Amino acid sequence: MIVEWVQGQAQLVFSCLLALVVVGVMLLGVAYSILAERWIAAWVQDRRGPNRAGFFRLFGSFHFWGLGQPIADGGKFFLKEDIIPDNVDKPLFILGPATIFIVALVGFAVIPWGGQVQIGDALLNVQVANPDIGLLYVLGVGSLGVYGVVLGGYASNNKYSFFGGIRATAQMLSYEIPMGLAILVVVLATGQLRLEEIVLSQMGDGDVWNVVRHPLACFLLVVTLFAETSRTPFDMPEAEQELVGGFHTEYSSMKFALFFLAEYAHMITGSAFLMVLFFGGWHIPFVPGLQPGDTAWWAMLLKMLVMAGKIALMMVFYIWVRWTLPRLRFDQLMRLAWKGLVPLGLGLIAFALGMLYIGKPQAWVWTLVGNVVILATMLGITALIPSRVTGRQYDMPELPPRTSAPASIGGP
Amino acid sequence: MSSVTVAMLYMLFALGGVAVYLALPGGQRSARIAGLIFGLSAIAGFAVLAAGHLFGEDVSAVYFCILAAVAIFGAGKVITHPKPVYSALYFVLVVLAVAFLMVMQEAEFLGIALIIVYAGAILVTYVFVIMLAQQSGASAVDGRAREPLLAVLVGFVTMAAVVSQAGHLPGNSTAMVDAPDAALARLAVADGIPAVDEPGEADDEPLGGSNTAQVGFLLFSQYVVALEIAGLLLLLALIGAVALVMKRVPRDVPVAPAPPLGEIGKEVPPF
Structure with missing residues (x-):
């Protein structure tokens, strides 16, 4: 009887299995992204990264390039003392890290991992859930992410944490708007809210990936993803030099680890979302086994591998940018969102609506030309508007020419 | 009851x-x-x-x-x-x-x-x-x-x-649930758009029978006036917010003369 029930509920059972596998792989992926972050940081700064922690020294002095490091880090987090300071708001102090991690994990439910797979005589979606409103689900869950940061900052009862929380709220609310606009461009172009259908719309006959159709919208989404995950150059909420640690100053042990891991989980979710919307998800053109008609189990595994590879590439990009670009100042960050990205997004929306009106929302040659025109117009307008000078002002006195060694400052 | x-x-x-x-x-x-x-x-x-x-x-x-x-x-x-x-x-x-x-x-x-x-x-x-x-x-x-x-x-x-x-x-409120569906079906038939209850036809249309399409269809047919009024209200609120916070700053604010380079910080008493 149970067997029959299971056969009737094939999609449900498959979804549950997939959810278990995806969450497990993602937690491991989060741990190893941190190792990747440290490796790439070391490589950018021309030094050696973590390379000591191996697995039990099974093979003499061979350390497996430090692959045991995330496990050692995890053990360290568990063994540290978990301090809850006296004058914090205790329920909110605990709710903060829990919220941010839950939100980072549930966003994964609608990401399509590998098209469809034939098991027995059932054709199953390789996706935990495929609701009508998949794209809105990702947006809605993502918009809840700010609560973790805000609660952490407020409950800590510490002015540095508080400023971190305030900055995070303003930043995330501002960058959600251009993010929504960029996503709306894709919705207008494909006429779909189901993520699986959006992937499929990028691989038909004569179709291209959305990044070719709407490169500016893709750029917009990449920038806003950086801001939503509070990664450099947008890591104002935890700017170390000004705010100690920002919203997580008062946290220690596993509670800090949850904040730390949630950042990487958010990055992975955001990367997966970007790949689905703009880079064809599990698809690579002209490669057999990666086409929508391939439903064998090995094709499913291949598609999942391709998807994971694309996410890994985006993660490397995230990390690379972090160790290359300096941090923006807060007024620059706000100006970029409201005076740069929002007008650009509105222009792109108007253009996508126009393409829809003439009935060619997917004609990629025309959308590409339109994107170039929009970019040129934006750059032209930017060049014409006089920008406010925020650094050293032109009416400040000139620096005197340095003739001799500067006088020593301060007394003995 | x-x-x-x-x-x-x-x-x-x-x-x-x-x-x-x-x-x-x-x-x-x-x-x-x-x-x-x-x-x-x-x-x-x-x-x-x-x-x-x-x-x-x-x-x-x-x-x-x-x-x-x-x-x-x-x-x-x-x-x-x-x-x-x-x-x-x-x-x-x-x-x-x-x-x-x-x-x-x-x-x-x-x-x-x-x-x-x-x-x-x-x-x-x-x-x-x-x-x-x-x-x-x-x-x-x-x-x-x-x-x-x-x-x-x-x-x-x-x-x-x-x-x-x-x-x-909640268990026996079928009368309330049925009414909008009937209206939707009537409108849909009038406009030649496949109704929700016919999945075979709905699949051909993009967003055919989906919930979002139904909401959008109702918003832009039966409730279009309400939608336009709501949009207008939001626009007015936006303009009002901008007008409230806008402060006209004169362009040439007198800038305090900067002290010569060696004098900066001299007036601050030492610790």
Whole structure:
């Protein structure tokens, strides 16, 4: 009887299995992204990264390039003392890290991992859930992410944490708007809210990936993803030099680890979302086994591998940018969102609506030309508007020419 | 509904009103505990009253009961909790529970839109403002309710009136659910768009039978005037906000003359 029930509920059972596998792989992926972050940081700064922690020294002095490091880090987090300071708001102090991690994990439910797979005589979606409103689900869950940061900052009862929380709220609310606009461009172009259908719309006959159709919208989404995950150059909420640690100053042990891991989980979710919307998800053109008609189990595994590879590439990009670009100042960050990205997004929306009106929302040659025109117009307008000078002002006195060694400052 | 049921319904409303009045911030601790007990018994009374109507239907009634209880509990906490931040967070809980109720009624678009708009934007702004306003600790005014008796009376009398006019417990409210569907089908047939109940045809149209398409279709056919008015109102609010915060700064503000390079910091006394 149970067997029959299971056969009737094939999609449900498959979804549950997939959810278990995806969450497990993602937690491991989060741990190893941190190792990747440290490796790439070391490589950018021309030094050696973590390379000591191996697995039990099974093979003499061979350390497996430090692959045991995330496990050692995890053990360290568990063994540290978990301090809850006296004058914090205790329920909110605990709710903060829990919220941010839950939100980072549930966003994964609608990401399509590998098209469809034939098991027995059932054709199953390789996706935990495929609701009508998949794209809105990702947006809605993502918009809840700010609560973790805000609660952490407020409950800590510490002015540095508080400023971190305030900055995070303003930043995330501002960058959600251009993010929504960029996503709306894709919705207008494909006429779909189901993520699986959006992937499929990028691989038909004569179709291209959305990044070719709407490169500016893709750029917009990449920038806003950086801001939503509070990664450099947008890591104002935890700017170390000004705010100690920002919203997580008062946290220690596993509670800090949850904040730390949630950042990487958010990055992975955001990367997966970007790949689905703009880079064809599990698809690579002209490669057999990666086409929508391939439903064998090995094709499913291949598609999942391709998807994971694309996410890994985006993660490397995230990390690379972090160790290359300096941090923006807060007024620059706000100006970029409201005076740069929002007008650009509105222009792109108007253009996508126009393409829809003439009935060619997917004609990629025309959308590409339109994107170039929009970019040129934006750059032209930017060049014409006089920008406010925020650094050293032109009416400040000139620096005197340095003739001799500067006088020593301060007394003995 | 029989007159006995209606009478019991009104009694439960009265009980709920007393519970909220007792639980509002500012009262004695024992009164608030009594309010909690009254409130819980009112919710239990509703559950018993609704049980006969709900559990004949299907399993989803259980989810409905749980989510409804969470929503009512959260809503009670929103107005009775003494700390404003907690009130805002319980509001988030209410929004989430109601959104899931909507998803269960196959109104996915409305549910997610509720989460994005309320939980994701409006309530974050509330929390933001509360945090900014309370840097020096909670003020004494937050600790007690204003005009608790009048508020409770107006709130619960209105709710009782609305519920008695709706006249249906959730299990047998088919008449209310059918009406928009019929209107939609009529409109759809008139415009040549496949109706929801024909999945074979709906698949051909992009967004054919989906919930979002139905909402969009209704918004831009039956309710287009309301939509336009709402858009206009939002635009006016936007312009008003900009006009309120705009401060005209003269271009040539006198800049304090910068001291010569060696003098910078000289006037600051040393430690």
